[in-house]
Amino acid sequence: MALVFGIILIMCAWCLFVLPFSLVAYAPNGWKTPYIIACIVLGLVLFPVFYFWEAKFAPVQFLPWKYLKDGTIVGSCLLYGVMFLSVFCWNGYFNSYLIVVHRQSITNAGYILNAFSLTSSFSSPFIAWWIRYSGNFKWTAYTGVPIILLGTALLIPFRQPSTNPGVLALTQVLVGLGCGFFATCAQLAVMVPVTHQEVAVINALWGLFGSFGSSIGYAIAGAMWNNMLPEQLLMRLPESSKADYRTIFGDIEVQKAFLDGTPERDAVVGAYANVQRKMVITGACFVPLCLASIYVWKNVNVKKLEKEKGKQTKGNVF
Amino acid sequence: MATALSGCIPLVIAKVIDVFGRVEGFFMMLIIVVVGMALKAACNSVQMYIAGHVLYWAGHIGVLYVTDIMAADITTLKNRMIIFTINGTPRIASTFAGPRIADLFYNENSWRWAFGAFIIIFIGCCLPAMVVMMFMYRKAKNAGLVKKVKSDRTALQSIWYYFVQFDSKSAYH
Numbered sequence: 134m135a136l137v138f139g140i141i142l143i144m145c146a147w148c149l150f151v152l153p154f155s156l157v158a159y160a161p162n163g164w165k166t167p168y169i170i171a172c173i174v175l176g177l178v179l180f181p182v183f184y185f186w187e188a189k190f191a192p193v194q195f196l197p198w199k200y201l202k203d204g205t206i207v208g209s210c211l212l213y214g215v216m217f218l219s220v221f222c223w224n225g226y227f228n229s230y231l232i233v234v235h236r237q238s239i240t241n242a243g244y245i246l247n248a249f250s251l252t253s254s255f256s257s258p259f260i261a262w263w264i265r266y267s268g269n270f271k272w273t274a275y276t277g278v279p280i281i282l283l284g285t286a287l288l289i290p291f292r293q294p295s296t297n298p299g300v301l302a303l304t305q306v307l308v309g310l311g312c313g314f315f316a317t318c319a320q321l322a323v324m325v326p327v328t329h330q331e332v333a334v335i336n337a338l339w340g341l342f343g344s345f346g347s348s349i350g351y352a353i354a355g356a357m358w359n360n361m362l363p364e365q366l367l368m369r370l371p372e373s374s375k376a377d378y379r380t381i382f383g384d385i386e387v388q389k390a391f392l393d394g395t396p397e398r399d400a401v402v403g404a405y406a407n408v409q410r411k412m413v414i415t416g417a418c419f420v421p422l423c424l425a426s427i428y429v430w431k432n433v434n435v436k437k438l439e440k441e442k443g444k445q446t447k448g449n450v451f
Numbered sequence: 452m453a454t455a456l457s458g459c460i461p462l463v464i465a466k467v468i469d470v471f472g473r474v475e476g477f478f479m480m481l482i483i484v485v486v487g488m489a490l491k492a493a494c495n496s497v498q499m500y501i502a503g504h505v506l507y508w509a510g511h512i513g514v515l516y517v518t519d520i521m522a523a524d525i526t527t528l529k530n531r532m533i534i535f536t537i538n539g540t541p542r543i544a545s546t547f548a549g550p551r552i553a554d555l556f557y558n559e560n561s562w563r564w565a566f567g568a569f570i571i572i573f574i575g576c577c578l579p580a581m582v583v584m585m586f587m588y589r590k591a592k593n594a595g596l597v598k599k600v601k602s603d604r605t606a607l608q609s610i611w612y613y614f615v616q617f618d619s620k621s622a623y624h
Contacts, residue, residue, distance in 0.1 A: 140459050240550075247546045254542045261532035268529065321532050324523065333469060333520045337461030340516070435528050 139191055142183045150176030151348050154356035200327070200335060204429040209322035210339050211426040212274070214346030216315045219285065219419035220308060221350025223412040224249070226358050231301070233388045234294050234405050241298070248302045252309030253316065260317045268436030270325075274318035274427045281311025282420045288413045292406045315423065325433050357412055365404035371396040460509050461516045468517060473524070474584045477517045481577055483510030485570055492566035514577075 153172045160166035187198075200206050224246070231242040264270050284307030291300055323339045324332055366378045374381070374397055381387050381401065391398035468476035487507030494500040522534045556565035 140463065144459060243550060251543055251546055254536075254539050257536035257539065258533060261536045264532055265529050317532050317536060320535060321528070324531070325528060329524075330469075332523045334462070334465040336519060336523070337465040337516065340461050341459065439527060439529055 139183065139186060142179060142186060146176050146179030146183055147345075147348065148176075149173075149179065151352040154352040154359075157356070157359060159359075200331075200338060203326050205322055205326050205431050205433075206335065206338075208426045208429040209319040210342040212315055212319045212423055213339060214342040214349075215419055215422045215426060216281075216312055216319075217343055217346035218350040218353075219281070219416045219423070220249075220312065221347050222353050222357075222416035222419070223285075223288070223409065225351050225354040226409075226412070229385055230292075230405055230409050231298075233385060234292070234402050235296070235298055235301070236294075236389070237298060245298060245302045245305060248305035249309040249312070252306045253313040256310050256313040257317045260313055264317070264321060264435065268434040268438075269432075270318040270321050270435065271427065271430050271432045274314060274322070274430070275424075277311040277314030277318070278420060278424050278427070280307055280314065281423070282417060284308035284311060285413060285417045285420065289410055292409050292413075294402055321435070322430055325435065325438070326431075353415065354412060357415070358408060361408045361411065362404055365407050366400060369400035369403050371400070460512050464513050464516055465520075468520065473517060473521050474581075474588060477514065477521075477577075477584070478581070480510045480513035480517060481574070481581075483507075484514060484573060486510075488566045488570045488573070492563045492570070518580075 149172045153169045153176075156172075157164060157166075157169055160169050164170075201210075228242050228246055231237045231245055232239065237245065260273065264273060267273070284304045287304045287307070288301075291304065320336075320339065323335055327335050363378060363382045366382055367375060370378055370381070381397075388401050391401060464476060464480070467479070471479075483506055487503050487505070487510055490503030491500055491507060494503055518538065519535065522538060523531060526534050553565070556562060556568075
């Protein structure tokens with residue numbers, strides 16, 4: 134029961150804090166709406182409550198705190214979280230951006246977006262093979278940093294309607310490759326310092342950081358999109374259609390329907406490009422944090438480790 | 452909600468599979484997935500759909516997590532990531548096939564049967580894995596690797612035993 138209470142506490146805190154950022158655009162009075170304020174305050178208050186519950190009262194601790202003192206474990210958990218944080222800062226609304234600004238069909242936009250997860254699943258076995266071959270995972274993880282930075286930052290110059298969609302797919306491939314490097318190395322790094330008995334719980338902790346990272350990323354993206362885009366639209370739209378800016382913001386079909394060359398189309402493209410630029414810059418700003426979280430890893434060579442200390446698992450293993 | 456849940460679920464499962472065992476944990480997660488999908492297939496309201504989805508998602512994350520841990524159990528550190536990442540490659544097929552199948556179900560059949568069909572497919576795909584696990588477990592038992600401790604506990608005492616086990620295990624972690 135104690136376990137369940139802790140879980141409910143942290144989940145409530147999390148949902149209450151994160152939800153308002155995407156709900157605010159639909160609230161009647163924006164940030165001043167009472168329930169938006171209540172959600173954020175309650176969510177924030179529940180975090181210390183959770184901490185005190187865990188530290189002082191809980192007979193059973195839900196989070197395995199003792200692992201959070203090891204640099205390699207904290208680093209790789211953070212890397213996994215920050216990686217999702219950086220990607221989901223812009224990825225969540227990339228789909229509508231492709232459909233509206235680049236006039237891609239829904240299927241094509243889906244393919245471009247999926248280039249990201251495809252590349253990461255396809256490339257990660259090869260990265261894993263390289264780790265087996267070299268035994269080194271810290272420098273392999275460093276390799277991912279410039280790749281992911283390039284993939285994210287290239288979206289800044291390429292956010293014109295004239296850009297070839299193939300180039301956009303290429304940026305997705307780059308980001309996917311970078312994430313493949315990060316996820317593979319981080320998951321190995323988190324398992325290196327612990328014994329075989331602790332592998333299960335440490336993997337769970339690692340996954341928790343990933344999901345925290347992605348929900349913060351979505352919240353940032355939602356907050357930027359829902360607060361900046363209506364403003365930008367209102368600023369850029371011609372006088373005749375300024376009154377409809379809410380409808381235009383809410384309906385992707387309306388956004389698509391404007392013909393090229395009309396001032397409305399220019400306004401929509403301009404607003405999308407402006408907000409997308411800010412989102413991508415935010416995403417790119419998180420990449421140095423990845424670098425920092427890899428920096429705290431201990432540089433262990435897995436091959437040498439197994440030669441010196443013996444294998445982690447015994448018996449008939451692969 | 453689903454993402455927050457998916458982060459917390461493995462921590463609970465980690466304790467469950469340490470106390471009860473990998474195979475039992477896998478089986479439990481399978482049941483949760485099936486119940487969740489059945490709820491989704493039969494739902495008449497949004498609330499019921501959400502309840503089904505939360506259950507389904509919890510089980511889905513759980514099944515993936517248990518298979519990962521089993522893979523970690525049988526590999527050395529050096530080779531572990533190869534197996535982990537190969538485990539992830541079916542996503543390449545599902546990215547292409549998923550939307551097409553969803554489209555076909557939506558146009559040719561009903562969405563209810565989309566969930567219904569996948570209950571059957573899912574169980575069908577898990578059965579071979581389950582059979583292999585049971586077979587290996589018996590093999591280990593025959594080889595004398597598993598020592599069955601005869602317990603004199605009554606049902607109530609057993610429940611208490613697992614309750615305490617959970618707490619002590621978690622406190623240890």
